[in-house]
Amino acid sequence: MTRMQDAALRARALKVIPNGMYGHESVRLLPDSFPQFFSKAEGAYIWDADGNRYLDYMCAYGPSLLGYRDERVEAAARAQAALGDTLTGPSPAMVELAETLVAMVDHADWVMFCKNGTDATTMAMSSARAQTGKRIVLVAKGAYHGAAPWCTPIPAGTVAEDRAHVRTYAYNDVASLEAAVADAGDDLAAIFASPFRHDAFIDQEAPDPAYARRARALCDTTGAMLIVDEVRAGFRIARGSSWADLGVAPDLSAWGKCFANGHPISALLGSDSCREGAGAIYATGSFWLSAVPMAAAIETLRIIRETDYLEHMIRLGDRLRAGLDTAAAGSGFVLRQTGPVQMPQIMFEGDPDFRVGYAWAEEMLARGIYVHPWHNMFLCAAMTEADIDRTIAAARDAFGAIAARRDELVPHAVLVAMAAAMATPETAG
Amino acid sequence: MTRMQDAALRARALKVIPNGMYGHESVRLLPDSFPQFFSKAEGAYIWDADGNRYLDYMCAYGPSLLGYRDERVEAAARAQAALGDTLTGPSPAMVELAETLVAMVDHADWVMFCKNGTDATTMAMSSARAQTGKRIVLVAKGAYHGAAPWCTPIPAGTVAEDRAHVRTYAYNDVASLEAAVADAGDDLAAIFASPFRHDAFIDQEAPDPAYARRARALCDTTGAMLIVDEVRAGFRIARGSSWADLGVAPDLSAWGKCFANGHPISALLGSDSCREGAGAIYATGSFWLSAVPMAAAIETLRIIRETDYLEHMIRLGDRLRAGLDTAAAGSGFVLRQTGPVQMPQIMFEGDPDFRVGYAWAEEMLARGIYVHPWHNMFLCAAMTEADIDRTIAAARDAFGAIAARRDELVPHAVLVAMAAAMATPETAG
Numbered sequence: 001m002t003r004m005q006d007a008a009l010r011a012r013a014l015k016v017i018p019n020g021m022y023g024h025e026s027v028r029l030l031p032d033s034f035p036q037f038f039s040k041a042e043g044a045y046i047w048d049a050d051g052n053r054y055l056d057y058m059c060a061y062g063p064s065l066l067g068y069r070d071e072r073v074e075a076a077a078r079a080q081a082a083l084g085d086t087l088t089g090p091s092p093a094m095v096e097l098a099e100t101l102v103a104m105v106d107h108a109d110w111v112m113f114c115k116n117g118t119d120a121t122t123m124a125m126s127s128a129r130a131q132t133g134k135r136i137v138l139v140a141k142g143a144y145h146g147a148a149p150w151c152t153p154i155p156a157g158t159v160a161e162d163r164a165h166v167r168t169y170a171y172n173d174v175a176s177l178e179a180a181v182a183d184a185g186d187d188l189a190a191i192f193a194s195p196f197r198h199d200a201f202i203d204q205e206a207p208d209p210a211y212a213r214r215a216r217a218l219c220d221t222t223g224a225m226l227i228v229d230e231v232r233a234g235f236r237i238a239r240g241s242s243w244a245d246l247g248v249a250p251d252l253s254a255w256g257k258c259f260a261n262g263h264p265i266s267a268l269l270g271s272d273s274c275r276e277g278a279g280a281i282y283a284t285g286s287f288w289l290s291a292v293p294m295a296a297a298i299e300t301l302r303i304i305r306e307t308d309y310l311e312h313m314i315r316l317g318d319r320l321r322a323g324l325d326t327a328a329a330g331s332g333f334v335l336r337q338t339g340p341v342q343m344p345q346i347m348f349e350g351d352p353d354f355r356v357g358y359a360w361a362e363e364m365l366a367r368g369i370y371v372h373p374w375h376n377m378f379l380c381a382a383m384t385e386a387d388i389d390r391t392i393a394a395a396r397d398a399f400g401a402i403a404a405r406r407d408e409l410v411p412h413a414v415l416v417a418m419a420a421a422m423a424t425p426e427t428a429g
Numbered sequence: 430m431t432r433m434q435d436a437a438l439r440a441r442a443l444k445v446i447p448n449g450m451y452g453h454e455s456v457r458l459l460p461d462s463f464p465q466f467f468s469k470a471e472g473a474y475i476w477d478a479d480g481n482r483y484l485d486y487m488c489a490y491g492p493s494l495l496g497y498r499d500e501r502v503e504a505a506a507r508a509q510a511a512l513g514d515t516l517t518g519p520s521p522a523m524v525e526l527a528e529t530l531v532a533m534v535d536h537a538d539w540v541m542f543c544k545n546g547t548d549a550t551t552m553a554m555s556s557a558r559a560q561t562g563k564r565i566v567l568v569a570k571g572a573y574h575g576a577a578p579w580c581t582p583i584p585a586g587t588v589a590e591d592r593a594h595v596r597t598y599a600y601n602d603v604a605s606l607e608a609a610v611a612d613a614g615d616d617l618a619a620i621f622a623s624p625f626r627h628d629a630f631i632d633q634e635a636p637d638p639a640y641a642r643r644a645r646a647l648c649d650t651t652g653a654m655l656i657v658d659e660v661r662a663g664f665r666i667a668r669g670s671s672w673a674d675l676g677v678a679p680d681l682s683a684w685g686k687c688f689a690n691g692h693p694i695s696a697l698l699g700s701d702s703c704r705e706g707a708g709a710i711y712a713t714g715s716f717w718l719s720a721v722p723m724a725a726a727i728e729t730l731r732i733i734r735e736t737d738y739l740e741h742m743i744r745l746g747d748r749l750r751a752g753l754d755t756a757a758a759g760s761g762f763v764l765r766q767t768g769p770v771q772m773p774q775i776m777f778e779g780d781p782d783f784r785v786g787y788a789w790a791e792e793m794l795a796r797g798i799y800v801h802p803w804h805n806m807f808l809c810a811a812m813t814e815a816d817i818d819r820t821i822a823a824a825r826d827a828f829g830a831i832a833a834r835r836d837e838l839v840p841h842a843v844l845v846a847m848a849a850a851m852a853t854p855e856t857a858g
Contacts, residue, residue: 009524016527016539018704023713025518037521041513049521058517063715068513078507084470084497086691088487088799089454092466092478095438098445110445115544115693116714126578126586135588147713148577149555154711157555159564161590231715257715262515264544264693264716275447282583284452284576285545286492286660286686287693370517 005049041068043382054370059378065258067382080295091291107249108269117231118146120254128190128225131277140171188224195242204339231256265293309381317341323392331399353411363398434478470497472811483799488807494687496811509724520720536678537698546660547575549683557619557654560706569600624671633768660685694722738810746770752821760828782840792827
């Protein structure tokens with residue numbers, strides 16, 4: 001597998017982009033062989049800049065829900081683009097899309113659209129503060145809610161005041177949540193929660209129903225807003241609110257990534273309990289009301305409602321999880337596969353510095369399968385049973401290859417340095 | 430001109446969107462007859478949801494630089510969309526676009542792409558703080574640099590700490606700037622400036638060269654970063670940095686709105702003086718590296734370089750300004766036309782509560798010309814001399830119509846309330 005184009009692009013990028021790349025799609029924390037640049041995509045597959053094809057288990061870190069360039073969604077986007085996109089006001093599609101989301105997401109009475117997941121989580125925080133007149137927001141320790149100064153996991157360039165009223169609790173730990181609420185006294189504005197614990201570098205955790213219900217009850221008692229951050233998991237867990245099955249309705253939920261199947265749009269959804277607060281804040285962006293992503297979202301949500309995309313992903317995810325366990329055992333490895341099967345986290349037992357996981361990811365990449373060693377992955381509806389079976393077969397070979405050279409594996413230097421820095425985010429700044 | 434569809438959409442929107450709309454494209458602060466929803470656009474024209482056509486002097490608040498749906502740009506966007514948009518990594522177009530901007534904008538050695546103008550200004554602030562290790566940023570009083578908690582003009586839902594180290598000076602006032610820098614002591618991270626003073630509700634001001642040069646000198650002395658916020662004015666003043674003619678090079682510049690002719694992308698550009706700081710911050714978004722807006726930007730920037738789009742807009746702007754002055758005088762009105770002619774602000778002498786300006790805007794709208802009573806407007810390259818002459822003819826009629834009923838005009842109730850609230854932004858929160 002040659003990567004000459006990728007290497008040439010990286011050399012050019014290093015001159016005109018700080019560090020050559022930034023953000024969550026930088027390969028700085030991935031195995032050295034991972035390509036940085038991609039030239040095209042279709043369905044479940046991506047091609048790197050050198051034309052190598054991969055079955056993509058990252059799905060653009062979530063946005064590809066139905067598969068890349070789904071023709072139904074693209075046709076809707078093209079039809080709207082032939083009319084207009086970013087105009088001097090919103091298009092009728094905005095109202096239709098807001099009505100669609102309100103109909104699909106149980107707790108939601110209203111919607112505000114934006115562009116980044118961070119926009120939606122930040123608007124949630126501001127709306128909660130405006131609604132309650134209080135300041136403190138609680139977030140689960142280690143949870144990712146975006147890259148703004150109040151929530152970025154790497155605090156370089158921020159100031160201590162950016163988190164003056166942001167405090168942490170332990171996910172799924174009722175006692176910890178209760179203590180944080182008690183500490184907030186009469187100044188609690190909101191409790192943030194992810195639908196499940198999908199932090200990087202660690203095993204994922206399903207939400208304990210007792211934790212979710214206690215969060216709701218504490219908000220009811222204090223008047224604080226319960227905020228579920230659906231940006232990463234939304235519509236991969238359910239066709240509406242991810243906590244609906246738990247019987248827990250938030251006041252606010254933040255959505256993004258996949259509800260227009262890759263077209264740029266995110267949203268804050270809210271209940272009437274926070275309508276006044278949301279109406280009081282000033283939030284806007286040059287492209288927030290653009291029509292093309294809204295048309296793409298309307299069609300994506302139709303497909304979400306009318307097809308078995310979700311059950312299909314879960315069937316494939318079950319098949320993958322079982323197949324990988326068996327294949328790993330064949331070479332003496334024990335996997336820790338956590339998270340929903342359609343959003344799998346795959347790590348190795350007895351691999352604290354990820355050296356085995358990195359080596360496995362490289363072996364998979366060499367076999368045309370793009371997996372991630374420390375971030376949750378994403379299945380998409382365009383994947384097939386044949387894709388899963390090919391993945392399992394490649395995994396079997398990959399496990400064998402790393403078993404044969406296990407003693408030679410070394411940890412990834414940048415990851416080790418970063419993990420150390422990430423372990424103490426609150427002390428930097 | 431019927432607006433039944435618009436009224437029906439507004440009624441539906443009121444249920445599923447807080448206040449029925451939000452942000453800078455809400456018509457809450459516009460004359461009552463202004464439509465909220467638009468169904469299509471082409472070139473210099475927009476159509477409202479009822480099919481009424483308007484010559485659009487807002488250009489989507491800036492993004493339409495070459496005209497809506499410019500076929501050269503749309504063809505480039507479609508070609509990229511046929512390959513892929515939001516992928517698991519950036520496309521080669523990202524490197525080409527970064528190189529293009531570095532070549533076109535004198536001070537820039539590197540680029541980081543994002544989605545909102547607010548992303549770019551916030552990243553500029555964080556990069557400056559990371560680079561300098563200092564905290565205080567100075568912004569001109571009343572300047573708009575985005576809608577994040579640290580800069581939003583309406584502080585509902587923010588906390589006092591969001592602006593703990595944000596201080597103000599008076600635009601174009603060297604003594605005020607010097608005093609603010611002195612007050613910052615050894616903790617000055619950055620000075621923000623707009624290319625010209627384009628605040629809402631007031632006459633626009635060209636930058637005093639002495640002010641721009643003093644800002645640069647103060648940054649040189651203190652080690653602070655000079656940040657020019659080009660989001661609104663960029664590429665409507667010059668084919669590169671708007672302050673290049675003044676001989677003043679910033680360390681950082683924030684760009685957005687129009688450089689992909691309406692496709693969603695913004696950017697932070699920087700000099701090597703701030704490369705390390707920019708490389709240290711964590712900034713990312715799900716769609717920031719998407720390829721379609723980058724392909725659209727490459728083509729838009731080619732047209733910017735290779736055509737007389739700018740001179741054409743300036744010629745039309747000169748013709749408009751002169752024609753409007755004459756037409757106004759014919760009905761006894763004196764206009765205050767400020768700002769670059771291609772980004773005109775048009776207000777009426779002796780109209781402190783905007784009642785005349787609002788009435789004129791309504792008369793223009795009724796004649797198929799969309800003008801704004803208190804925000805700077807935007808010309809685009811798709812406008813023609815015939816469009817300008819038609820505008821002047823409509824204006825002559827409109828001036829006559831409001832002259833005939835001048836004693837009956839009343840101020841806009843929401844605007845009066847908002848203007849009062851905006852006059853004391855620092856006291857709210």
